[in-house]
Amino acid sequence: xxxxxxxxxxxxxxxxxxxxxxxxxxxxxxxxxxxxxxxxxxxxxxxxxxxxxxxxxxxxxxxxxxxxxxxxxxxxxxxxxxxxxxxxxxxxxxxxxxxxxxxxxxxxxxxxxxxxxxxxxxxxxxxxxxxxxxxxxxxxxxxxxxxxxxxxxxxxxxxxxxxxxxxxxxxxxxxxxxxxxxxxxxxxxxxxxxxxxxxxxxxxxxxxxxxxxxxxxxxxxxxxxxxxxxxxxxxxxxxxxxxxxxxxxxxxxxxxxxxxxxxxxxxxxxxxxxxxxxxxxxxxxxxxxxxxxxxxxxxxxxxxxxxxxxxxxxxxxxxxxxxxxxxxxxxxxxxxx
Amino acid sequence: xxxxxxxxxxxxxxxxxxxxxxxxxxxxxxxxxxxxxxxxxxxxxxxxxxxxxxxxxxxxxxxxxxxxxxxxxxxxxxxxxxxxxxxxxxxxxxxxxxxxxxxxxxxxxxxxxxxxxxxxxxxxxxxxxxxxxxxxxxxxxxxxxxxxxxxxxxxxxxxxxxxxxxxxxxxxxxxxxxxxxxxxxxxxxxxxxxxxxxxxxxxxxxxxxxxxxxxxxxxxxxxxxxxxxxxxxxxxxxxxxxxxxxxxxxxxxxxxxxxxxxxxxxxxxxxxxxxxxxxxxxxxxxxxxxxxxxxxxxxxxxxxxxxxxxxxxxxxxxxxxxxxxxxxxxxxx
Numbered sequence: 049x050x051x052x053x054x055x056x057x058x059x060x061x062x063x064x065x066x067x068x069x070x071x072x073x074x075x076x077x078x079x080x081x082x083x084x085x086x087x088x089x090x091x092x093x094x095x096x097x098x099x100x101x102x103x104x105x106x107x108x109x110x111x112x113x114x115x116x117x118x119x120x121x122x123x124x125x126x127x128x129x130x131x132x133x134x135x136x137x138x139x140x141x142x143x144x145x146x147x148x149x150x151x152x153x154x155x156x157x158x159x160x161x162x163x164x165x166x167x168x169x170x171x172x173x174x175x176x177x178x179x180x181x182x183x184x185x186x187x188x189x190x191x192x193x194x195x196x197x198x199x200x201x202x203x204x205x206x207x208x209x210x211x212x213x214x215x216x217x218x219x220x221x222x223x224x225x226x227x228x229x230x231x232x233x234x235x236x237x238x239x240x241x242x243x244x245x246x247x248x249x250x251x252x253x254x255x256x257x258x259x260x261x262x263x264x265x266x267x268x269x270x271x272x273x274x275x276x277x278x279x280x281x282x283x284x285x286x287x288x289x290x291x292x293x294x295x296x297x298x299x300x301x302x303x304x305x306x307x308x309x310x311x312x313x314x315x316x317x318x319x320x321x322x323x324x325x326x327x328x329x330x331x332x333x334x335x336x337x338x339x340x341x342x343x344x345x346x347x348x349x350x351x352x353x354x355x356x357x358x359x360x361x362x363x364x365x366x367x368x369x370x371x372x373x374x375x376x377x378x379x380x381x382x383x384x385x
Numbered sequence: 386x387x388x389x390x391x392x393x394x395x396x397x398x399x400x401x402x403x404x405x406x407x408x409x410x411x412x413x414x415x416x417x418x419x420x421x422x423x424x425x426x427x428x429x430x431x432x433x434x435x436x437x438x439x440x441x442x443x444x445x446x447x448x449x450x451x452x453x454x455x456x457x458x459x460x461x462x463x464x465x466x467x468x469x470x471x472x473x474x475x476x477x478x479x480x481x482x483x484x485x486x487x488x489x490x491x492x493x494x495x496x497x498x499x500x501x502x503x504x505x506x507x508x509x510x511x512x513x514x515x516x517x518x519x520x521x522x523x524x525x526x527x528x529x530x531x532x533x534x535x536x537x538x539x540x541x542x543x544x545x546x547x548x549x550x551x552x553x554x555x556x557x558x559x560x561x562x563x564x565x566x567x568x569x570x571x572x573x574x575x576x577x578x579x580x581x582x583x584x585x586x587x588x589x590x591x592x593x594x595x596x597x598x599x600x601x602x603x604x605x606x607x608x609x610x611x612x613x614x615x616x617x618x619x620x621x622x623x624x625x626x627x628x629x630x631x632x633x634x635x636x637x638x639x640x641x642x643x644x645x646x647x648x649x650x651x652x653x654x655x656x657x658x659x660x661x662x663x664x665x666x667x668x669x670x671x672x673x674x675x676x677x678x679x680x681x682x683x684x685x686x687x688x689x690x691x692x693x694x695x696x697x698x699x700x701x702x703x704x705x706x707x708x709x710x711x712x713x714x715x716x717x718x
Contacts, residue, residue, distance in 0.1 A: 078625075080549070082543075083543050083547050086539035086540060087539070087540055088539075089535055089536040089539055090536050090539070090595075092536075096588065097569075097588050097589065097591065098564050098569065101569065101573050101577075102568075104572060104575055105568075105575070108575050114575070180424070180428060183421050183425065184425050187421040187424070191421070193422075202429055202432065202433050205432065205433065205697070205701065206432050208650050208697045209697070210671055210674070211657070212671070212674055212678055213674065213678075213693065215678070216678050216686065220435040220438055220442075221431075221434070221435050225448065227435075261431075264431075265431070268431075268432065269432065296410030296413050296414050297410075297413045297417045297418075298410050298413030298414075299410060326567065326568075326657070328566070328656075328657040328660075329656045329675070332660075333675075333679060341657075344661075345660075348571065354575070358571060361572070365565075365568050368565065376557065
């Protein structure tokens with residue numbers, strides 16, 4: 049009599065790669081089964097929560113018909129996007145764009161401008177918040193403050209706030225009756241309408257400055273906490289030696305501390321820039337600058353141009369993915385942890 | 386070692402700073418610490434100042450000058466919670482859900498014999514203790530956390546305890562927020578069109594917040610000698626499953642609790658994804674906040690946001706009792 053476990057058929061099944069994981073015989077194989085079992089829920093979540101939706105999104109971006117059933121294949125959303133990006137290029141843009149569109153006319157550079165806005169604004173806010181983050185992390189690590197734990201708690205508080213609340217905080221500070229606006233208005237005697245940073249027409253310098261502070265509100269805490277992790281690993285002996293040998297604090301920072309925290313700074317720049325690109329709620333409330341995430345809202349909620357939104361989202365996703373992984377290669381793996 | 390000022394500027398000499406500090410060096414020695422401290426003060430005021438002002442202002446009747454004025458009132462809070470008797474109260478948190486039991490519960494209609502009508506002898510109303518939208522959000526975020534726990538604890542253990550090919554890549558994937566919320570929202574639109582908003586939201590929340598859970602649990606696991614614990618328990622006769630559930634998981638209690646708290650709070654206020662995906666059913670809390678911010682009078686919006694501040698403050702206090710500095714573990718993202 050043979051039990052199922054001894055039958056030849058079962059033995060063949062067991063010999064396969066998957067079979068060895070499912071029906072282990074040795075301890076190594078059993079350990080492999082444990083790892084697989086521990087990882088299965090994560091892969092299930094990643095599959096249903098991210099992979100399938102993202103593939104569907106890509107399918108949508110190349111679909112001819114998408115309102116009822118997703119069907120047909122076309123590259124026109126991408127052609128439209130790239131033509132628009134081409135049209136934004138200065139001087140030669142019109143020709144580049146015209147060569148890409150079917151009609152031979154230059155496309156509207158709106159997407160090009162939007163993407164450019166996202167990139168430059170993200171870069172400016174990232175650099176600012178990382179510089180401020182270095183200062184904060186430096187002070188928190190090196191100096192003796194009373195209630196340092198409370199200070200860290202306070203600085204990390206905005207991480208829990210969604211972008212819309214960050215925008216409201218900016219209205220509190222810089223709106224028409226905002227604290228800073230009223231204060232400056234009283235000080236200079238100018239009408240607050242010309243001083244307010246929120247509620248200005250989109251794209252004006254004051255409106256962009258208001259959004260700039262709104263971005264900083266979300267980004268400074270993240271940058272600071274990332275850099276705090278880096279600072280915790282700095283070798284303080286070398287700094288003390290430098291100071292004892294007569295280097296000024298500025299020289300010590302520049303020649304001793306900075307080389308040690310450089311990988312951490314690169315990591316903070318990458319992750320903070322990712323944060324900046326993905327900020328949405330703040331822009332939605334303040335409406336100061338047309339960045340990519342804000343464009344999504346208009347594509348989806350105003351005009352139902354789902355295929356272009358999907359194409360733009362695919363490009364956006366691929367960019368952040370490539371950017372992150374390329375940069376992770378150039379920094380240490382510590383960045384991720 | 387050559388001195389600065391000699392003729393050949395070899396790279397080693399170049400790297401050595403000059404002995405006499407210039408004006409900048411002197412200034413950095415004298416004012417550097419003050420400047421950095423001042424900067425930190427400024428950052429804290431910038432970050433926390435508006436929070437305090439918003440909270441305080443929500444208790445005042447109006448705010449036109451620099452300071453709020455007009456006496457204290459709870460009106461803003463009542464409107465925001467949707468419990469004031471006023472027009473537009475539905476724009477608040479929806480008020481308390483009143484359950485009214487139907488007069489006729491069910492009718493038993495047998496082919497022979499009389500009809501049986503079951504009914505309650507009196508009207509029954511049940512008031513829920515918290516406003517509907519708030520309660521719904523709390524529940525959604527809670528389901529997200531449960532999913533996060535089921536997914537996050539095992540994977541954190543796998544990458545911390547075991548060595549296997551692809552471990553580092555898996556680790557990177559697990560703790561990097563790969564997909565931004567708004568992109569995931571767009572991806573969800575056509576993928577699960579018939580899924581009720583609530584389920585789509587829970588799925589999205591758990592995916593978006595899983596890195597925080599994994600990071601928190603991992604930091605607990607890293608402070609434990611996992612191999613030794615596992616081997617001791619196995620040697621004493623426990624099966625591997627028992628070891629994992631009754632030795633390993635309880636040992637990482639701190640990370641699990643703080644990870645759950647962080648995930649819950651962040652999911653309760655998740656906006657970007659909810660805004661795109663939400664279509665019908667009870668509104669998540671973040672959309673209620675958005676509606677208040679974009680449509681309502683300033684002080685009422687302030688009260689609505691203050692509800693969330695209260696939640697975060699409670700949560701932060703809890704986290705600090707657990708030994709974390711507020712949301713600092715989330716700083717990695």
